[in-house]
Amino acid sequence: MKIFYKVSNPQNIFFHLAGITCLIWFLVRVLPKPDRIYYPCQQVSMTIASSYIIFWSIIWTALFHGAIYWFKRAKTKTFAILPVIVISLFLVFTISGGVFADIDNNNQKISSWEPVPNQPIGTPQGVNPGRVVWVWDPDATESNTNGYWWYKVNNDQDVIDKMFSLGVQGLAELNDTNDAWNALFKHFNIVHGNGDVGYKTGEKISIKVNLNNCYQAVSYLLSDNERDASPYVVKALLRQLVNVVGVKQEDITVYDASRVMPNWFYKRIYYETYPAIFPIAEFPKVHFVENAGLALGREKVKVSSEKIYFADETGLNRTLPTCVVDAKYIINMPLLKRHPIETGVTLSGKNLFGTWIENVWDVHNYHKNAFTEGNPAPQTDLLSHKHLGGKTLLYIGDGTYATKIDHRTIAKFNMYPFNNDWTNSLFFSQDPVSIDSVMYDFLHAEGTNPCEGSQNYLHQSAEPLPNTYDPENDGVYLSESLGVHEHWNKSVDIFSKDRYSGPSGNGIDFITINGSDYPKIEIIKPKNGFLYKSGEQKFRFLDTLIIGDIEVEAELKSLDGLVEKVEFYLDNELKFTDAEEPYIWSWEGGPILRHTIQVKAYYDETEILEDSIKVWKFGK
Numbered sequence: 198m199k200i201f202y203k204v205s206n207p208q209n210i211f212f213h214l215a216g217i218t219c220l221i222w223f224l225v226r227v228l229p230k231p232d233r234i235y236y237p238c239q240q241v242s243m244t245i246a247s248s249y250i251i252f253w254s255i256i257w258t259a260l261f262h263g264a265i266y267w268f269k270r271a272k273t274k275t276f277a278i279l280p281v282i283v284i285s286l287f288l289v290f291t292i293s294g295g296v297f298a299d300i301d302n303n304n305q306k307i308s309s310w311e312p313v314p315n316q317p318i319g320t321p322q323g324v325n326p327g328r329v330v331w332v333w334d335p336d337a338t339e340s341n342t343n344g345y346w347w348y349k350v351n352n353d354q355d356v357i358d359k360m361f362s363l364g365v366q367g368l369a370e371l372n373d374t375n376d377a378w379n380a381l382f383k384h385f386n387i388v389h390g391n392g393d394v395g396y397k398t399g400e401k402i403s404i405k406v407n408l409n410n411c412y413q414a415v416s417y418l419l420s421d422n423e424r425d426a427s428p429y430v431v432k433a434l435l436r437q438l439v440n441v442v443g444v445k446q447e448d449i450t451v452y453d454a455s456r457v458m459p460n461w462f463y464k465r466i467y468y469e470t471y472p473a474i475f476p477i478a479e480f481p482k483v484h485f486v487e488n489a490g491l492a493l494g495r496e497k498v499k500v501s502s503e504k505i506y507f508a509d510e511t512g513l514n515r516t517l518p519t520c521v522v523d524a525k526y527i528i529n530m531p532l533l534k535r536h537p538i539e540t541g542v543t544l545s546g547k548n549l550f551g552t553w554i555e556n557v558w559d560v561h562n563y564h565k566n567a568f569t570e571g572n573p574a575p576q577t578d579l580l581s582h583k584h585l586g587g588k589t590l591l592y593i594g595d596g597t598y599a600t601k602i603d604h605r606t607i608a609k610f611n612m613y614p615f616n617n618d619w620t621n622s623l624f625f626s627q628d629p630v631s632i633d634s635v636m637y638d639f640l641h642a643e644g645t646n647p648c649e650g651s652q653n654y655l656h657q658s659a660e661p662l663p664n665t666y667d668p669e670n671d672g673v674y675l676s677e678s679l680g681v682h683e684h685w686n687k688s689v690d691i692f693s694k695d696r697y698s699g700p701s702g703n704g705i706d707f708i709t710i711n712g713s714d715y716p717k718i719e720i721i722k723p724k725n726g727f728l729y730k731s732g733e734q735k736f737r738f739l740d741t742l743i744i745g746d747i748e749v750e751a752e753l754k755s756l757d758g759l760v761e762k763v764e765f766y767l768d769n770e771l772k773f774t775d776a777e778e779p780y781i782w783s784w785e786g787g788p789i790l791r792h793t794i795q796v797k798a799y800y801d802e803t804e805i806l807e808d809s810i811k812v813w814k815f816g817k
Contacts, residue, residue: 310649312641312684315697317704319659320678323368323627324384327681327706329635330367330625332360333614334712336719337597337621343737345422346598346607347461349470350726350737352429355808357597357623360712361433364593364625367708378442381627385526385590401448402438402590403524406431407532407548408456408487410605416459417492423605424534426453428465430595430623434528435466435480446482450520454498455551458487463494470725473740474813475791486520500554505582506670508573509563514670515553517584526590529629533596533620533636537603539568541651542640544633545592546576546658549585567657568650573665576654580629581661581675582668592632594624601645610643613691614711621712630658630680631705635697638685655682681705714755718763718798718806722750725810741812743784751780751796751808758801766795787816 321327334356342351362374369377382395406426410416431451438444451458451466464471469479490497501522507513521527531548535541538561550557560575567574580586599620601608609617620639626632634655640647659682666675683704685696692711698704723729728738731745751763765773765782773782780796795809 309646312638312649312652314684314686315702315704317681317683317698317702318656319630319681321628321631321681321700321703321706322679323631324380325368325370325706326700327628327631327704328368328626328708329628329631329705330364330708330710331635332364332367332623332625332710332712333621334360334715335618335621336712336717338619340618345420345461346424347428347465349465349472352427352597353725354429354432354470355810356712357429357433358436359717360623360710361437363710363712363715364623365437367710368591368625368627374437375441378437381591382442382526384627396442396444398443398445399448400444400525401450401523402444402526402528403450403452403520404431404434404528404530405548405552406451406453406530407543407551408453408458408462409543409551411453411456411459411462414457414489414491416457419459420461422607424532424598424600424607425459426462426530426532427595427597428462430593430597431530432466432479434530434593435483439480446480447484450484450486450524452484452486452498452518452520453488453551454486454518454520454553455488455557457489458485458492458495460492463492467494470740470811474742477791484520486518498554503584504670505553505578505585505668507560507563507575507578508665508667509566509575511563513559513563515555515560517553521552521584521588524588527585527588529589529592531592531594531633531636532600533594533622533624533639534600534604535602535640535645535647539565539651540646540648541568542633542637542647543604544594544636545629546574546580546633546654549576549579552579552585567653568648570650570653570656571662572653573662574654574657577657577661577666577675577679578668580658580679581666585668586629586679589629590627592624592626592629594622594626594632594636596620596622596624596636596639599640599643601640601643610639612643614713628680628705630655630678630682634682634684634705635707642685642687652682658682716756716758716800716804716806717754718796718808719752719754720749720794720796720808720810721752723747723794723810723812741810742815743812744815746783746785749782749784749794749796751798753778753780753798753806756798756800756806758804761799761802764797764799766793766797768793769795784814787814789813789815 337353337356337360339351365374365377366372369380371377371380379395383393386392386394408425410423410425438449439446463485467478467480468476485495486498487495488498499519501517501519503517503522504514505517529545529548531545532543534543536543563575566572598607599610600606610620611617624632624636637647637652658679660678661675664674667673681704683697689696692709694707697707700706723741723743725741726737728735728742729747732747749765753760762774762776763780764771775781791811792814793809793811798806
């Protein structure tokens with residue numbers, strides 16, 4: 198009875214059911230397509246299945262030692278241990294031979310290769326043809342992260358917002374952010390035969406983000422450190438579109454048609470700041486479209502009548518969603534990251550894999566074949582389709598945190614100027630081939646060694662094969678270059694425009710903006726996400742909460758010019774002016790309210806630097 202009681206214990210039964218289910222699921226999914234082992238759901242299955250195997254290994258080890266005892270007494274020695282041999286071999290060869298051999302095969306070392314520098318191919322595109330703007334600011338993230346990379350405390354929204362303004366200005370070569378955006382829209386409309394016009398109210402914009410690691414409905418609630426789209430980078434873009442360009446929120450869609458949008462991502466965009474004491478919605482009317490639509494505020498992707506047809510000669514095609522087809526403009530936001538399949542990369546072209554309705558498995562086979570130089574590539578199909586690359590106004594590469602070995606594990610870069618820090622970078626371009634070439638070179642220079650074949654899609658996109666790419670299946674083949682492909686010269690300083698051939702050499706026009714050298718003013722007290730009491734910082738908090746009086750302190754960085762004054766504002770009302778360092782304002786009393794502290798530094802007679810922070814204040 199005692200034995201029966203233990204076996205029928207629900208926890209014991211669940212252990213066996215979970216172990217067997219995960220083992221079967223892992224084998225069924227991974228054996229046919231070994232690259233699936235990198236998917237989060239399979240990582241979980243493998244962990245549970247491995248635990249179950251270890252459990253039975255211990256059992257069989259005990260049986261084996263017992264068998265030795267009987268072996269000595271058995272008349273037929275082989276027969277005595279036959280059951281142990283059969284089952285042990287089954288476990289060892291089924292799991293080790295069938296699965297782990299494939300794992301090793303997918304992680305095989307690819308021979309190192311060095312690209313030939315400054316040999317551009319293709320035709321540069323964009324308002325400034327072939328231009329790629331790289332903005333680097335080490336203050337964008339915290340070097341020593343506390344918790345998950347996407348925690349508010351690890352990302353400086355104000356710095357990222359500033360990087361966006363500098364990037365857009367650099368791309369258009371204009372000093373005003375509004376004028377820069379207008380130039381980008383005008384160039385797009387001229388190229389597409391719409392006339393010399395900018396953005397018009399009511400035109401829809403869809404933003405493709407990369408949420409590749411968010412596979413299942415459980416991802417809504419999961420918290421992990423895997424690299425997906427940064428809510429802070431997406432928020433910076435939305436602020437530009439809404440507050441600078443004047444796009445109505447209801448005309449903007451943030452989407453990934455093949456994945457779900459987890460709460461950690463959605464809430465940090467939706468709310469002004471999150472977590473917070475009383476979260477305030479910042480983008481309540483923006484559409485968030487995803488695969489399932491099972492969570493509050495997220496819409497299920499809808500099927501359109503439009504398809505994309507791939508050039509793999511099997512008739513492979515996929516259905517586009519309405520959020521893509523109905524949009525006039527697309528903004529593609531890839532991440533600076535590697536991909537484990539054939540040591541590839543996940544950049545602008547691969548980011549569009551999440552922009553159709555059906556699954557991606559069949560397209561992965563075509564993708565693998567594209568690693569052979571000269572073969573057609575699915576990225577070229579996507580970048581040339583009229584509703585995808587054909588509608589793309591802007592490519593924004595998010596390199597705040599990069600990956601080295603796969604598509605999910607963030608890593609610090611050792612190369613200059615990162616020097617064992619996060620990459621803290623944003624890339625801007627209207628040329629999809631150029632921006633992917635530059636991001637590719639960053640990955641390769643760090644030593645992540647994406648294989649030579651993983652750049653084939655850049656060759657195909659720069660110089661497409663004749664009579665090959667007809668993504669709309671209308672009999673009209675792609676015959677013109679989608680952009681310019683080139684590898685940089687490592688012997689030239691990384692901040693030099695001469696790293697690439699530039700416009701004079703019909704190559705990539707590389708513009709660098711070093712945020713560490715850019716003048717800025719920063720409120721260093723109080724800091725975001727801390728509680729202060731009687732002026733002293735106590736501990737991390739949901740929001741910035743000040744109890745009692747506090748000395749607000751600002752600091753100027755990378756400024757060589759003569760500072761005239763620093764002004765302190767509270768809710769747009771000037772409270773104090775300081776002309777000497779340290780720049781401090783003593784804030785005494787105050788009602789229990791949500792406040793905005795703003796500082797302005799005036800230097801070189803006409804220049805102004807600004808910073809601000811929102812806080813909760815409880816007076817004495």
